[in-house]
Amino acid sequence: MGIVSNLRLAAAATGLIAATMFVSTTAFGAGDVKDPDSQDWHFEGIFGTVDRAAAQRGLQVYLEVCSSCHGLKQVAYRNLTDLGFNEEEVKAIAAEFDVVDGPxxxxxxxxxxxxxxxxxxxxFPNNAAAQAANNGALPPDLSLQVKAHIGGPDYIYALLTGYTEAPAxxxxxxxxxxxxxxxxxxxAMAQPLWPDGVTYSDGTEATIDQMAWDVVNFMQWAAAPEMEERxxxxxxxxxxxxxLSAILYAAKRKMWSNLDH
Amino acid sequence: MSAGTNQTGGTNSGLVKWIDSRLPVFSYLQKEYAEYQSPRNFNWFWNFGAILTFLLVMMIMSGIFLAMQYQPNTALAFDSVERIMRDVNFGWLLRYLHQNGATFFFIAIYIHMFRGMYYGSYKAPRELLWMLGVVILLLAMATAFMGYVLPWGQMSFWGATVITNLFSAVPLVGDSIVTLLWGGFSIDNPTLNRFFALHYLFPFLIFGVVVLHVIALHVSGSNNPLGVDPKGPQDTVSFHPYYTMKDSVGLAVFVTIMAAFVFFAPDFFGEPENYLEAAPLNTPAHIVPEWYFLPFFAILRSVDFDILFIEAKLGGVIAMFGAIFVLFVLPWLDKSPVRSAKFRPVYKWFFWIFLIDCVLLGYVGGKPTDAPVFGGVESFQIIHLGYITTFWYFAHFLIVLPLLGIFERPKPVPKSISEAVLGGGSSGAAATAKPMEKA
Structure with missing residues (x-):
């Protein structure tokens, strides 16, 4: 409890500093970040839909690669029926995991x-355990990552495919x-995707680009499962x-034509 | 209007008459919303009162249903919003309507206010009407600020931290005010609880002030694009059906635009980082408020220097609140006897300069203070543009408007609305007006 209240005090102090130090708060210059390239996503546009084959493969990438560090706590296994899995398949996926229940x-x-x-x-059972296992860095939950960044899908795709040698x-x-x-x-995250990191059952070749593409499609669905209905x-x-607007406008014109203008 | 049945909308219903003779709601509606005589020359900018009324009701309705599902607890709030988005029937629709509704409420309120400024709607006898409108703006800002905290995302938390800490700049009692706002010594569960309670209360206060706003409007009558008072029935039409019809058109178009955002780009106006749960130990690199606060945020940041014995922080807070309070005294700062900018050749220019100034302030508020303006030269930074635009904001009200009242030569104002609208200025106004068919 003592530690918690100390942390809160520290947080409040940080806030105070943040509030008073606006003028000097820009830690990162514009030149530091490379802008992600824009990709042509299946879910974009007012008629865009989820690419189910890609999202299903993305689930596999998430389960076999990402989920060793990242949670997906806002999504339930039953939601996977949205991606075209049947109930038996969903049961089988869920059954691979254990949960604590009771009492x-x-x-x-x-x-x-x-x-x-x-x-x-x-x-991980909690954030502290996650940080302890990752050199103090907290792997973010992936449920909403696509919505939590400007240009979310392009950014995550660029990030996953963008690991290179550091300049001198x-x-x-x-x-x-x-x-x-x-x-x-x-x-803090080491390059997570490597060629043939997963074996796709539909025969798609598991290149880094392909796996990144698929997992972004999956994460986009996970962040906005209501998208198609919306x-x-x-x-x-x-x-x-x-x-309606056009009809009302026509009615208004007719009505006002009784008056002089 | 003839007496009798027409007072209750021409009904012959015995029940309506029975009620009306005991509680005259029907004759009130008939008088204030049907027969209410409005200048015949409103343009489309006069739609925004009706649009705002609609939006207020929409916000209250969607908000009540959201409150049935939302959990005002720091451990549950973020996930409860996501549950609304994912598992509650049409929860995503309620939430996106409410979230975008706030944005469009401010779009409408700002258009409504600039309309009032352009056409001089704040001038006698409508000073109180205007001041009540400023009260509504203040209440709407407080409501929106507290509502933004509720999803308990990163910007909710850090926005609340920044804004509540401003009050610590108040001399002597500042820290006590902050403790009172927080309900403790940091932003935590008590803060979230009281913000939720107040966020639920404030819209009803707004509703109350809106009633006063409308009562004040119906005493003095609406202004119009010419700024000339109606002289008789040839200058007016009855509110219903003419303006109920015209308002319906404007409302339908406005809602169409809003719906396009709600359904196709619901997070367009939002801050992406608010989809990360609040983390009190992890400060975002760049804390920005919602777009509708940006001009005021820019004014706050632009006072980064001490003024005599007033420290920079307090100076910024005074300037930010001053930017709103100067609106209260606007009717007395603008001394020109002419209302509409149509007949004020100099003021017209200053109006547009002021509008651009406000847009620039919004731009300044959204950028880091040391970034170059529009990506240009390093030596001209956002903070410098902030100094200029903040100065001009106040100069417009405190210097330009009082001086224009003295030195500006207004153009001749038409004698009446019907003369300007119907007669083209040459022929006798009243003579050309046909008898009203429906009024």
């Missing part, structure tokens, strides 16, 4: 296999990795409103 009639907590209604089981003038300390698309260029409804609503 049972004896008052004991117990482990059981996850079921479709459970949220994705994360790799950049010193990369131990535990850091060079990535020009990351703010400050030094990222755009479909939006098309009808906006079309209705345009017609």
């Amino acid at each position: 049972n009639d004896e008052g004991e907590m117990f482990d059981r296999s996850a079921i479709p209604s459970d949220k994705f089981v994360g790799p 003038d950049v010193e990369v300390p131990a535990g850091a990795n060079y990535n020009p698309y990351f703010r400050g260029s030094l990222i 755009k479909k409804m939006g098309f009808k609503v906006v079309l209705f409103l345009i017609i």
Whole structure:
């Protein structure tokens, strides 16, 4: 408790500093970050939909690569039916994970296999455990990463495919990795994707670009699972409103024609 | 209007008459919203009162349903919003309507206010009407600020940290005010709880002030693009059906634009980092408020120097609140007897300069202070543009407007609305007006 309140005091102090030091708060110059290239995503545009084949492959990349460090806590296994998995497949995916449930009639907590209604089981029981396992860096939850960055999908794709040798003038300390698309260029995450890091069941070749592409499609769906329903409804609503506006305008003209102008 | 049945909208319903003779709601509506005589020459900028009324109701309705699902607890708030987005039936629609509704409320309120400034709607006898409008703006800002904290994202938390800390600049009682706002010694669960309670309360206060705003409007009557008072029935039409019809058109177009954002680009106006849960130990590189606060935020930051015994921080806070309070006294700063900028050749220019100044302030508020302006030369930084635009904001009200009242020569103002609208200025105005068919 003492530590917690100390941390809160520290947070409040940080806030005070942030509030009073606006004038000098710009830690990062514009030249530090490389702008991601714009990609042609299937989900873009007012008629854009989820590329289910890509998103299914992306799930595989998430489960086999990303999920060793990153959680996906806002998404439930049952949501995977959106991507075209049937209920048996969803049950099978969920059953690979254990969750703590309880207490049972004896008052004991117990482990059981996850079921479709459970949220994705994360790799760590809490943030402190995650940081302890990652040199103090906290791997962010991936549920909303696409929405949490400007140009989210392009940024994440660029980040995953953008690991290169550091230029001679950049010193990369131990535990850091060079990535020009990351703010400050030094990222705690080591390059996660390598050729043939996963074996796709549909025969797609698992290049770095392909896996990054697929996992971004998956993460986009995970961040905005309502997207297809939203755009479909939006098309009808906006079309209705345009017609309504036109009719109301015509009625207004007719009504006002009774008056002199 | 003839007496009798027409007072209740021409109904013959016995029940309506029975109620109306005991509680005259029907005759009130008939008088204030149907027969209410409005100048016949409103342009489309006169739609925004109706649009704002609609938006206020929409915000209250969507907000009530969101409150049924939202959890005002720091451990649950962020996830409860995501649950609304994912698992609540049409929760994403409610949430995106509410989130974008705030943005479009401010778009409409700013257009409404600039309309008032251009056409001199704040001048006698409408000073109180204008001041009540400024009260609504202040309340709307407080409501929006507290509402933005509720999802408990990174910008919620750090925005709240920055803004609440401003009050610590108040001499003597500053720290006590901050403690009171926080409900403790840091932004935490008590802060979230009280912001939620107040965020639910304030829209109803706004509603109350809107009622006063409308009462004041109906006492003095609406201004119009000419700024000339109606002289008789040839200058006016009844509010219903003419302006209910015209307002419906404007509202439908406005809602169409809003819907396009809600459904196709719902996060366009939002700050991406607010999709990261609040982390009190992890300060974002660049804390920015929502776009509608940016001009005021720019004024706050632009006072980064001590003025005599006033420290920079307090000076910034005074300037920021001063930027709103100067609006309260606007009716007395603008001394020109002519209302509409149509007949004020010099003021017209200064109006547009002021509008551009406000847009530039918004740009300044959204950028780091040491960035070059528009990516140009290093020596001309955002903070410098901030000094200029902040100075001009106040100079417009405190120097330009009082001087224009003395030195500007207004163009001749038409004798009446019907003369300007119908007669082209040459023929007798009243003579050319046909008898009203519906009024």
